[in-house]
Amino acid sequence: MKNNVRLLSLLLMVFTTLSFQSCNDNDDTEKTATINVRMTDAPGDYDAVYVEVLDVMIKSDANPDETGWVSIGTAAPQVYNLLDLTGGVSALLASDAVIPSGHLGQIRLVLGDDNSVVKDGVTYPLKTPSAQQSGLKLLVNKNLEAGYTYDFLLDFDVEKSVVVQAGSSDNFNLNPVIRVSTVANSGIIKGIVTTTPPGVQVLASVKVNEEVVSAYTDAEGKFQINGIPAGAYSVTLTPDATSGLQPKIIDNVIVQNGQVTDLGNQSL
Known part of the structure; x- marks a missing residue:
């Protein structure tokens, strides 16, 4: 009987030690x-x-x-x-x-x-x-x-x-x-701008509260505006002033957190 009691006590100590270590490991991970x-x-x-x-x-x-x-x-x-x-x-x-x-x-x-x-x-x-x-x-x-x-x-x-x-x-x-x-905690607006004549650089911009967030098109006409909070926005496409092209405004552009809003191909 004494041997059984000692064995049970030893098993309880081992179980308690393992449980304590496991909790510590979990605590470290959770921190x-x-x-x-x-x-x-x-x-x-x-x-x-x-x-x-x-x-x-x-x-x-x-x-x-x-x-x-x-x-x-x-x-x-x-x-x-x-x-x-x-x-x-x-x-x-x-x-x-x-x-x-x-x-x-x-x-x-x-x-x-x-x-x-x-x-x-x-x-x-x-x-x-x-x-x-x-x-x-x-x-x-x-x-x-x-x-x-x-x-x-x-x-x-x-x-x-x-x-x-x-x-x-x-x-x-x-x-x-x-x-x-x-x-x-934010979304992305992207698109492609095609201009006539081709190759005109365009500035895509969005007003977020009091800040204007913008991005130029690259050589292929692609643009991407990052870090836009969820909401509805107007995107303004402004071509180089020397091109003679008129700006274009795209209203009601919906942005969702963690999502990319693709405006597709826009022509100027």
Whole structure:
């Protein structure tokens, strides 16, 4: 009888230990979320815009000061031509990064010095202000629930980011203007614009609250506007002013979170 009691006691201890470890494992899993970070572009009137990305970093709210930033970048430093990242194309900067769940206030995009712009066939250096050397802080303000995967899209607005210094036509500064959106909490508007004569560049724009979000068509007439919250919008297609073509407004364009609204082929 004593042996049976001892055996039962031992089994109970083992079961309790395993259960405790299992709960801890589950707790660890439930306290993390997974994020992916991609970069895309709303192009400007340049031949190419090259930007060097060194890293992507995040910081937990547990560190209120400038300590605690953690790298989640997936590749070595790389130079991207932002004008290649249009029409739905994006560059993966961080993949399947497991981070603590909870509130994520900011993502930091760390840029290098190997930045340049090509205009009318001539390459010019893009000067990066010293304040950006530690990384460009992008507001996210997203609560990450445990066990979920979040896809963040960094939409680089080239037209607003490349600034020509006053009094100079060949002195360019890089002052990044980037919109951050979460795929699950926003939608996409895309389409193709055909012009007569062909090849006219068109600006597709949407007004979201007080902000105008826009994207130029690429060489094939394709455009894609990212990070649009669910709702009904008017899309304005504005051709290059020198073309003589008239703008076109498409009303009642419905956007749903996590969905792509395809406007198909639009003619100007």
